[in-house]
Amino acid sequence: MAADNPVESLQDEATCLTCLEYFTEPVTLECGHNFCQACIIKCWGGSNTDVSCPQCRQAVQHRNLRPNRQLANIVEITKRLSLKVTKGAGVCVEHQEPLKLFCKEDQTPICVVCDRSRAHKSHTVVPIEEAAEEYKENIQAHLKTWREQREKLRGFKVTAEVKSQEYLKQIEKESQKIVSEFQQLRQFLEEKERLLLAQLEKLDKEIVKIQNENITKLCEEISHLSELISEMEGKCHKPATEFLQDIRSTLSRCGKGKLQQPVEISPELEKGLRDFSQKTVALMETLRKFKDTLPSALNTKRGESLASFTQANVTLDPDTAHAELILSADGKSVRRADTRQDLPNNPERFDSAYCVLGCEGFTSGRHCWEVEVGGGLYWAVGVARESVRRKGGISHYSVEGIWAVKWVWDKIHALTSPVTRLPLHRVPSRIRVCLDCDRGQVTFFDAGDQAPIFTFPPAFLPGGRIRPWLWVRPGSQLSLCP
Numbered sequence: 001m002a003a004d005n006p007v008e009s010l011q012d013e014a015t016c017l018t019c020l021e022y023f024t025e026p027v028t029l030e031c032g033h034n035f036c037q038a039c040i041i042k043c044w045g046g047s048n049t050d051v052s053c054p055q056c057r058q059a060v061q062h063r064n065l066r067p068n069r070q071l072a073n074i075v076e077i078t079k080r081l082s083l084k085v086t087k088g089a090g091v092c093v094e095h096q097e098p099l100k101l102f103c104k105e106d107q108t109p110i111c112v113v114c115d116r117s118r119a120h121k122s123h124t125v126v127p128i129e130e131a132a133e134e135y136k137e138n139i140q141a142h143l144k145t146w147r148e149q150r151e152k153l154r155g156f157k158v159t160a161e162v163k164s165q166e167y168l169k170q171i172e173k174e175s176q177k178i179v180s181e182f183q184q185l186r187q188f189l190e191e192k193e194r195l196l197l198a199q200l201e202k203l204d205k206e207i208v209k210i211q212n213e214n215i216t217k218l219c220e221e222i223s224h225l226s227e228l229i230s231e232m233e234g235k236c237h238k239p240a241t242e243f244l245q246d247i248r249s250t251l252s253r254c255g256k257g258k259l260q261q262p263v264e265i266s267p268e269l270e271k272g273l274r275d276f277s278q279k280t281v282a283l284m285e286t287l288r289k290f291k292d293t294l295p296s297a298l299n300t301k302r303g304e305s306l307a308s309f310t311q312a313n314v315t316l317d318p319d320t321a322h323a324e325l326i327l328s329a330d331g332k333s334v335r336r337a338d339t340r341q342d343l344p345n346n347p348e349r350f351d352s353a354y355c356v357l358g359c360e361g362f363t364s365g366r367h368c369w370e371v372e373v374g375g376g377l378y379w380a381v382g383v384a385r386e387s388v389r390r391k392g393g394i395s396h397y398s399v400e401g402i403w404a405v406k407w408v409w410d411k412i413h414a415l416t417s418p419v420t421r422l423p424l425h426r427v428p429s430r431i432r433v434c435l436d437c438d439r440g441q442v443t444f445f446d447a448g449d450q451a452p453i454f455t456f457p458p459a460f461l462p463g464g465r466i467r468p469w470l471w472v473r474p475g476s477q478l479s480l481c482p
Contacts, residue, residue, distance in 0.1 A: 007081060014071075014078040017055060018043060023075045027065040031058040034068055102131035175457045179416050186423075192283070199276060206269055228253070309368035309434050314358045314468050314480050319348045320390070321356040325472060331359070333479035336472050352393050358468030361386055368434040369468065369480060370447045373407065376476025380406040380415065381431045383442050384469035402469060403442045403456045405431065414454040422454055430481065435466060447481075 016023050018039035025037040033055045035043075044051045050059050082093075090099050090109075097111035105123040115125050126134075235243055235250065315331035323343045327334050334356055345351060371381045382404020394400050395417075404415045405422070412428070414420040430447035444453040470478050 010074075010078050011082060014075045022079060023071060026068045026071045026075070028068045028071075029053050030060045030064055031056050034071055037065065037067075040065065100128055101125050102128045104131070171457075171459060175459060176417065178457055179420055183420060196276075196280065196283075203269070203272060203276065210269075309366045309436075312360060312362070312367040312369045314360055314369045316470070316480070317348075317357050317359045317467075319346060320350060322350045322352075322354045325354060325356055327356070332482075333477060334470060334472055335477040336474045348390060350390050352391070353471065354473060355384075355469060355471050357384065357386075357388075361465040361467045362435060362437050363465050364437045366434070366436045366438070368432055370430050370432045371470070372430050372479040372481055373428060374477060374479075375427075375429075376407070376472075376478070378408055378473030379476045379478055380404045380469075380471035381433060381444070381478065382415070382469050383433065383435055383466050386465040386467055388469075403459065404469060404471070405444050405454055406471070412453070414456070416456075420454070425451060428453070433468070437466060 014022050016026075016034075016036045016039055018035055021036075023034065023036055026034050027037045027040065028034050029040070031053045033053050035054070040054075043054055050061065052059050091097065092099055092111035092114060095111050095113040097113050099109035099111055101110050101112065101115050102108070103110050103114075103120050103123045103125050106120070109128055110120060110125070114120055232250075232254070316327050316334055318327050318331070321327055321334065323340045323345075324337045325334050326337045326341070336354065343349070350356070373379055373381065382402060384403070385401035388394070388401040394402075402415065406413050406415055406419075407428075410424070410427070412422045412424055414422055426446070426449075428446045428448065431453070432445040432447040432450075434443040434445065436442070440458040441456060443455040445451065446453055472478055
C-alpha cells in the first residue's frame, strides 16, 4: 500500500488527479485543491461562466487560479527522490522495467523496452552482466598499472628518504667539522693574541724601567744644580774679600757641574719595537685578507643583514610549557615556579625539560624576534623543530632538533655538539633571534649593540616547521619584546 511506503505517498501527493502525472505548473483553486494549469483550463473548456472544482464540485471563479510555487518545488524534489530510489532498485525510471541490458554507445543500463525504442534502435546493446564483466576487466588492467606505479613511487620515496638521511648526516658532519675548525682557529688566535700582548708587555716594562731610571737621575741632577746655583748666587752677593776667600775650592766645584745625559733606549730595544710593529702589520693584513675571502653573506653589513628579516610577533604556547613554568596572561613572558602546577599531561607538553615553544611556526621566509633575558643565571634562547621530543630527558643540541645559545652564570655557549664556548664582550640583556627558513640557518645577536653572537650553519631542511624555543631555570625570567 502507498501508505506503507513514504516515497509512494509523496508521489501520490505530487500527482495531478486529472492527467495522473506529476504536476506541471500547479495552480490552486479557491477550494484548496491543486491541478496542472493546462489540465484545469482544458477541463473547463471555453466556458466564461462559473465553473466547479473537478474534485469537490465546489463553484469557483474561472480566472481565480493561484500558482502554487511551493507545490512545484515539492514536485521537483519528489522526482529526484523517485529517480534515486528507482536507480538504486535497478529499475528503469521511464518504463519501470528491470535494467537487464547495457547500451555501449550511451554507456548506461537500459531495459528491454528501451532496447526497442528509437533512441537505442541502432546502438550496440549487450546483456548487463556481460558489459559489467568487460568493464571490470578494463578497470582491473588499470588497477594493475596503478598498483605497479604505486610500488615504484614507494620505492622512490624510500630512496629519497635514505638519500635525505645521508645528506642530513653529511650536513651534520660538515657542521661539526666547521665548528671544530673554527674552534681551533679561535684557540690559535687567542694564543697568538696572548703571545703578542706578552711581548708588548715585556717591551712596555723595559721602556718604563729606562724611563724611571732617567727621571730619577734627572731629578737628582736638577736638585744638585739647584743647590749649586743657590750657593753660587749667595757667594756672588758677598763682599769681595769674603767672596775671594776659598775661591779655588769654589772654582773646583763649578768645574764638576757637568750635565749628565739621560740613558737612551738601546738599539736592540728599538729593533725589537720595529720588528714587533712589522709582525703586527703582517698579521692584521693576513686577517683582513681572510675576512675578505669569506662568503659575501658573512660580510654583509649588520644593518643590511638585519633589515632583510621580518619582525615576528611571538607568543608562548601554554600547551607546551613544562608544569613548573608560569606564563604571563599575554603569553609574552615565562618564569620558573616554586612548585609543580596541576596541568594536564597532554602530548604537546614538555614533562622533563623546563622548556616552552612559541605558538607561531615558520616554514619559509626570514623572521626575527627579541627576548629580554635580564640578569638571569640560567637560560637558553633559540628555535626548535615542531617535532622535537617533548617527553623524557632531552639534550639541548641540534641533534635533538634544537638550535640555541645558553647562558650559565657568566658564560655563554652555543648548543652545538660538542658545546661551543663563545667569547663574551659584554653581558647581554636582550637576545635577537634571526631565523632564515629558506637557508635553514639561525643567527643570534646582542640586541643592545647588534654584535653577532653565533651563527649555526645550515642544518634543518627547508619547509620543516620551526618554532621559537625557551629554556628557563630558577632565578631567571624571559620576556618576548614587543
